[in-house]
Amino acid sequence: MRQFNHSEKCLKPEYILVAVVTLFSLSVSETMADDYFSPDSIEIRGNVSRDIDLSQFSHTGGQAPGIYRVAIYLNGTYVTEREVTFSRQAGKLAPELTPEDLLLWGVAHNATAEFMQADVHQKITDPGLLLPESHFAFDFPQSRLNISVPQQYVLRNPQGYIPEQEWDDGVNMAFLNYSYSGATTRRDGAAGVDNSAYLNLRSGVNLGAWRLRHYGAYTHSDEGNQWDNINTYLQRDVKSLKSQFVVGEGQTQSEIFDSFAFRGAQLYSDDNMLPESLRGFAPIVRGIAHSNAQVTIRQNGSTIWQSYVPPGPFAISDLYPTSSSGELEIVILESDGTQRRSVQPFSAVPVMQREGRFKYSVAAGNYRSSDTTGREPTFFQGTGIYGLPWTATVYGGSIISDRYFAAAVGLGKSLGDIGSVSLDGTFSRTQFADENDTGGAFRFQYSKDIATSGTTFTVLGYRYSTSGYHDFSEANGDGYSNWSKGHQDKEERRAYEAWRGKYTKRSRTQANINQSLGDYGSLYLSVYEQQYWGGDRDRNVNAGFNTSHNDINYSLSYGYAQTSHFSSSDQTVSLSVQIPLSRFLPGSWLSASATSNKRGDTTLMTGLSGTALADNNLSWSVMQGYNSQNANTTGSAAADYKSRTGEYQAGYNYSRQNQQFTYGAQGGVVLHPYGLTLTQPLGETMALVKAQDAAEVKVLNNSGLYTNRHGYAVVPYVTPYHRTHLTLDTTDLGQNVDLLGDTRTIVPTNGALALADFPTASGQKVMFTLQGANVPFGATASVQNDNRTTEGIVDDQKRVWLTGVPDKGSLQVRWQGGRCTAPYQITASSSSVLNVTAACH
Template sequence: MTSVVLRITRNSNYFASPGRDIVKNNTSDMTSVYSAIAAPTGGIFLLPTAIFLLCQSGIARAEDYFDPAALEFANPQQKTADLHYFAKSGGQQPGTYPVSIWVNNQEIAQSEVTFVDSNGALQPQLTPAQLAEYGVNVSAFPAFNTLHEGEPFTHIERYIPDASSRFDFATQRLNLSIPQAAMNVQSRGYVDPARWDEGIPAAFVNYNLTGSQTRQSDDNSRSSYLNLRSGVNFGAWRLRNVSSMEYDRTRRWNSQSTWLQRDLKSLKSLLRMGDTFTSGDVFDSVQFRGVQLMSDDEMLPDSQRGFAPTIRGMAHSNAKVTISQHGYVIYETFVSPGAFAISDLYPTAQSGDLEVQVKESDGSVRTFTQPFSAVPFMLREGRVKFSLSAGRYHSGQSRTPSPTFLQGTLFYGLPAEFTLYGGSQLAQDYQSWALGVGRGFGELGSLGGDATWANTTTPSGKRSAGHSLRVQYQKDFAGTGTSFSLASYRYSSGGYYDFSEANALESRNGLVDNKRSREEISVSQAFGGMSSLAISAWSQEYWHRQSRDETIHLGFYSAWRGVSWGVGYYYTQSSDRQKADRSWSFNLSIPLGGPLAESAISYSTTSGNNGRTSQQASLYGSIPRNPNLYYSLQQGYANGGQGSNSSASLDYHGGYGTAQLGYRQDSASHQLTWGASGSIVAHPHGVTLGQTVGESFAIVRAPGAADVAIQNGSNVHTDWRGYAVVPSLTAYRKNTITLDTESLADDADVELEGQTVIPGGGAVVQANYQTHIGNRVLFTLSDSRGPLPFGASVRLHKAEDEQGAAPGGMVADGGQVYLSGIPQEGTLDVAWNADNISRKCALHFHLTDTVQQGQSPVKTVSGVCQ
């Protein structure tokens, strides 16, 4: 029997409205039943008769639906608006809505989508280009051949079998279900290069200004330093410059480097022209001015960057493969019967053991361990990495020659965890070739080795030939927490010169102490997650020189309940000094509580082999109730005649950059220091100030929404125009920029608080937010027949030349509608359908006539629609 639910109220003005359940059986004889029951009688109803008649409704079976006429009991002469869009569960009015788009339960994008009515349900209008952007293999389905790339269509299931769409209006989420076979096969974390945003035309400059004024007993001095990193973006091209200016008694300007670059998407590489450096993975890196084309691993999916082994195994059925490391699941997938190979693991540690579990469909489980290790240059199987550089060598020293040269390197990932690599450097008086191989040996670690041969023509015309051998080793002992992060050894024969040494021969009259051998080692040991021991050592010998360069560092660090401490030992021996430097240090930091909960005290002391000892006590942290202002107070003492010293500083970290002010004094001098840093960005909509920007960043555009916090940046807010600089984004990755709507002013609203952007390398992308700036108003609308009907469409009238969508909404109970972004004066256009007749009216309003209750930002207006 069809159920009928009545919610009875004693409000004589109306009987039913949204949220009050009225279900009516679709039979003509029940209309009189509802008319008798629902007639307002001061809250008294003919209940026995109603119950009797309702019990008979089971005689007729039909589809349940909501009776819109029940909404107008208080005003029966007013015809109900056409509400057939809401007759079905989840029904909504067609239109354009800001939504988040999910494909196979993975969020892909956020954008505005137009929905049309289809038999009472909303269908999204999509384009083939959008589907391709979402990873759908559009070309595999002939039905799309009839559409242009940007031509909208509905009913995705008509184009892709077994596909479907579902719009969750409550969460503004469009769910697309696409069969896996219809998706392009891509590595995890893959972002289609077609979605990389080249950004908007823009020019910017990062500035870092520091200065000091020092007063001594016999002299006063002032100095300042300005560092500028500037750039211009036009299309896919990026022009960059790094310059500096120094001033003490004279002013010196230095343009350090200028270059032009762009992404080459098809090659996953970067083209750069101007001042740059060669890659340093095979040969030592050198500075030059010329052209460079090199692979950029940042363009690859996270699951294809770095090194991770290919996991191979056998499944006897449709099985689930789970891969864990250190007890944590890092990968899970389903495989078909037969041999499988998993090659898209995200890079984890440089080495370790991977636990692989294969769970068959009958519940049986097999496990095995895959140990792996990698030296820094190892690549995944099938990966290619290259670099080509051509130009004039630049050492930065005036007397050193600048020969034209060509350098190329190539790496290739082979099966069985082998990586083969090599390269060449060619110049008129210098030629070198390198060849090497790296391999992982599982539990034994990974080993790499290479050999380089070089021929050098000295300034006297003599030819010198030699070779250099290098070995590298990497190993983590997961069970003990010990890591050999890098152990390296290089030996060079007496006739071997690297490219920098060869070019220095002319400026030093053929006398260069070329390197003979070099050893490096770095070891770390963790203790229970709260303490660690680190040891690093480096040593280098030279031909024709008796002494060597050596550096040793030993450090122990620990932390417990916020208290941290550490001890360190440093040893340095330079080949041009007879005596080595030895020093040790101790530091302790203790956080405070109460009103100084954001502060800490610290103590440190250092001692050297010259007998000098210094001690320093500090109080530092952020100012209470002002987390952007940091302070530091220090008092120190040093022996050897230096005596005591003291200092104080204030640092402000704001939305437009940072500022510093400090003072320091000791027995011999007084010094005042200052500094400021930030960025200035010019873009098509004006000039915006911000914090120091990175390689890729964003301009937030929310016109009129002033002082709105951006959740992606520390203390970043929109300026008085509604613009802000988000200083750092991850290139080639999805970045979500979110406005903190809690910080919106009472007269501002935004339709979509989050935007997803995917910047290309060095791009300045724009995140646009549609804002409604104006009053928040609750209108009560009526006409000659009484309150306007539920479901009538209301929109603010806008001139044809006005930008942006006009605020709008739908009439609820009693002719009420809430709108935001309303000006002080304007006109509302209202439209609805009743009895298949289109009706419309207009209301001109002045908000000076409104009533505002208490502290509520919502104003109320009542008016008669003409």
């Protein structure tokens, strides 16, 4: 057994000293008496006096004064995160805040007479002098500043309230977002190849609170090319009105009247600007593909989405619609050239508002026809929705034009456990060249969530229109523009326009129902039927059942679509199974499906799919299928890769009749004050991560998103008027850069590029050894690098560890009653940690 030798340095008292100092410096007590640590209580080995200056650590909270980035809480509720200057007051760190800060965070301006009379820019370290029984408490280990103020002095803001002063209009910038997809198809027995492509472009410029946007799309095929200017507009928010102002080409609001395109100006309420607790929709498009099919979605005659889907049921949830309600045309182009069309409407639930809430919209300008032959008269539209007592809402509006007038009035009512309903009527008078039509439309809507049974009636609606009723689009000759625009066959187009002139809408019924079955899965049903005066109708039904057992997913889907003018209908049933293979191949699934249509054609598919790479940003699939029609064998392989600069797809499909290569790319380019950044596909509201010189740092919770070589990244989707916390992964930083904080909070306005600034310390990581002056243990050493100061504490061997150190400079060393300066110069070295000796005088 090894004997203990008193001459060995098994455990230095100096190490015990460091541990004790660290323990006390990281402890904060709010409810107990203040802790005190006396340096004299440390037994120095050999009873030899040592130079020690621990005065700043004598009390709880006794860290070095300076600027710290902290999360600020008022009475336990998070309010913001920012840098705060801390000074030493009575041996502790105290924040230097102002009455203006407290007002911003929710303290009432008339809380006390002393608070009202104080200069809003006056620095206060003891809030109790202005607000009795108030105090600050700094939790240093958690970087958290707790502010306690009696509730009687605090405004009663709604849950989720964010002061307007925190809303960030972002930095000035310009961007271009693109979405490209294409295919090259070679058909047996046909000369040459068929080529098709679709390019969707959204571009914009931000200057302060103003947003300039353009939205366009280009379609290419062997039959010809077409460019659609979907809209161009200038927009900004009006914070005092909780509204958005738009001038240019846009869509009217759709709560009361059907939305239509126009050129002009519009001012409307924006519910996103309200606290989340006071906030009262793009649809999901479902369908079933028989093969590797191209799916195209149009709204108001313009293509807003186009891509390729594998065989079986599909659900498209990433639409970028041009309005919040209306009708979508869905075109499914199968690999054998078969084309199927259907119509899907979408709208919000009844327009209920809280008591006292007034929601409005006013628009004026010229109607924007989807057809060059349509009328574009001047118009004015105004709508209003007001929340009454007794859980009721009244709403109404009017459209005034030279040959058209419409007025609407309605009432919404919550019926408690029964649900909520709305009833409204719209009267219209339309002047045509040869006659005048007068009519009315009457609408009923119902919404209900039944928590006990898991049933959700998203929308149950019925609308009846008399034969003389026309909405504003019909009155201006657009009818149903989705069919009329973009078709190359002029005879087909003329036939459709003649049909729409003969048949007007009579009644419309729609329902969206979701039913949870607990552990047994869920059911959904979506039904839409539009009847016309004259007997024709459109009908669209989608239903399905989803369940899982032992991690195996099962899905049964049914779809039916009938369109009146084209006298076409389609009925499809599909069964699919998905089995995880994580035991054998991590992140992969085996799938099998069977799909049959009303003609008796059956398609059987089996495949393997999964994700790969450390960030799961590569997805892949291989499939093999058999079609009973002509005993056709099909197959496909596809891959999708998401990087920080975009998202890219490639695929190969084959059958006995043809071979097809598909490809696609989505991404964006953002020009901002700090440079040019390539990005993933962009949403409307974004964030710019700035971590200067911190290259290849991952932005957490964002697949494939890393900073570029300069330390910048664009987070493509953030929620406007909502606190978003962005965090960087600091586990793999470069050797000459440190992040001085890994989380930032932003509150962007609509369309903003909000800056999330992560300060970095670029420079060397150095262990300095000080010589010359008698520097005591506990002294503070600092070095200036550009406009940032890096600090450290000198240990018992006159060493100090600093990061972000420039190659040449001077250490400023301070302690109670003394100071010295240590010039230094670092020579080239391949080591990630440098040891430098500097003389301090």
